[in-house]
Amino acid sequence: MTERFSVTYHVRSDAGSIEVRAQGIAVEQSVEMPLAAIDEPAVLSDIVGQVEQIDDLGGGLFAVRIGLALATVGDDPGQLLNMLFGNTSLHEDVILRDVALPERFRVRADGTPTLRRRLGVPRRPFTGSALKPQGLSSERLADLAERLARGGLDFIKDDHGLADQAYSPFAVRVPLIAEAVARAVRSTGLLTRYIPSLTGDLEQMRARARIAVDCGLDCMMVAPMIAGFSAVAALTRGFPDVTFFAHPAMGGAARIAPELLIGRLFPALGCGAVIFPTYGGRFGYSPATCRELVANARPALAVPAGGITLNRVTELLDFYGPDTMLLIGGNLLLAQERITEESAAFVGAVARHGDT
């Protein structure tokens, strides 16, 4: 008997065609050829995908559950993604909706408890902001980081647009910002973390992670849909003491359900925290999507973001609960010269929520 794992697709189809469509996906995501041309019985029985269930969701939408053979995936997360959705991603009427991840991909960073221990924050939600705009010099970004940190934020991350640009090269920017945050920490007594963004190929990401570790940093950010699943998994394995924050850039929400992509797959790559666009912000996820995404991702730390304003702290913490880091970027930066005070107001609002 071959070991299989179940993958669920949502397919737009008419009822008369759905069985053929489902069988087509099962073949496309396994042997990718006419079954009539396969003369090896073991391939037909053990390798070809099997349609396990078809549910009519109404309105011309069907949930199709297919059992894929674990043997086709091996242990490479890139190959997992390939077998989950490689060719079928090219069909516009199919969404990859859910996966019962095989055991070997279920090892996850213990994001939330690790961060609570490191920062000495046992119960309340976390606060965070982002360093931007890109185009500022490393010195100006470091100054901004220090002012945010003096407001008492838990996390200050690189904007995901910050890479290794000439105006703030990684090797210059990261040590300066780490020092600036360390100065603020000595003054506030808090354990604020700076999260630099790692970009480039695996070698470049590793070299940058080493620079960050040398600066005493233990939190970093990476965008798995840009870096590649295999690269992120290799990176997280190589730095077991670092908590990796997954950024959703290139997440192409319409084709892989974010509940799955961000909620299940990014943590399976070893990311201990997942940043995602919250409902009610600049991007269009629904409250139901956000709720399921977060439930899937835990114990990774949930990091709702994307246009959050200070007046939504209570509402969002009521919704997400305490194992959350609220990330307010642009809307905090609007305070400009009052940035430290605005950060402190943010920190205070979150702290007060914890008291209630």
Place this chain on the structure above:
Amino acid sequence: MTERFSVTYHVRSDAGSIEVRAQGIAVEQSVEMPLAAIDEPAVLSDIVGQVEQIDDLGGGLFAVRIGLALATVGDDPGQLLNMLFGNTSLHEDVILRDVALPERFRVRADGTPTLRRRLGVPRRPFTGSALKPQGLSSERLADLAERLARGGLDFIKDDHGLADQAYSPFAVRVPLIAEAVARAVRSTGLLTRYIPSLTGDLEQMRARARIAVDCGLDCMMVAPMIAGFSAVAALTRGFPDVTFFAHPAMGGAARIAPELLIGRLFPALGCGAVIFPTYGGRFGYSPATCRELVANARPALAVPAGGITLNRVTELLDFYGPDTMLLIGGNLLLAQERITEESAAFVGAVARHGDT
């Protein structure tokens, strides 16, 4: 003056909102924060994206052209993708439609002329097929490769599902198949190429490429949307004598126009040949999309695929012209014990087309 390059998005919107939407994308893909919070004049003038043009395409669709600052990208192709579409990919009503690639990303492998020279095929289209189903042993895949090669095909590639699975590990499979094809080549006198598929992280892909080079191979396949743009660029730079075939897996056709993703971006990573789902096959690209994709990609070799049958050779070659490799996988394999003869018929049909 900052150097900018133009990026075109297609946006679903009503006419009254399109200017605000366009400005929103320009900000999202550059500084990602309220402009009012930026106090550095150089960032406002040189870094923030600029809306250059808005065209009403009718039916609620608009083409929005935005000038992004080259300085935000640096020279990393992953960061290029990030700045082109990172966050905006999360908006379901926006498609990344085209890019005037900056000069530094315009270096391309000279795919077609290189392959013509190597295989001694000056004018006619190329032929190819794929090794599948996965689940077969390396020995059986090698046997299949030999029989296809004896039919006179130009290229025999790994199915994109073949990675490093237990039933046909890369280090076992590739030397066996390379030997089998070499045996056929000694018999046919043709210069048939075997194209193994590289998967995994950058280190694994490099190690596998070295195995393939040691087997005398000079063509390899990679899926940039799974491997990551930065990794593919590093790989192609490291093996300048290898022609890389880009596989469209995870290409998410609906969100990045395939004319751009496969036609422009994959060649910009150093891939000398691009495989894509042709019109009239299992996937839904239109003839117009295929025509533009191929025009964009050249001099990379165009490799239409995805359910091609032998009776379409004339039609497809009339459409794509001679700088093409026709890839017939599953439909050739249906011939089973007559696979060599069917391959020869395919080769003959392509050769005859060249004579007309």
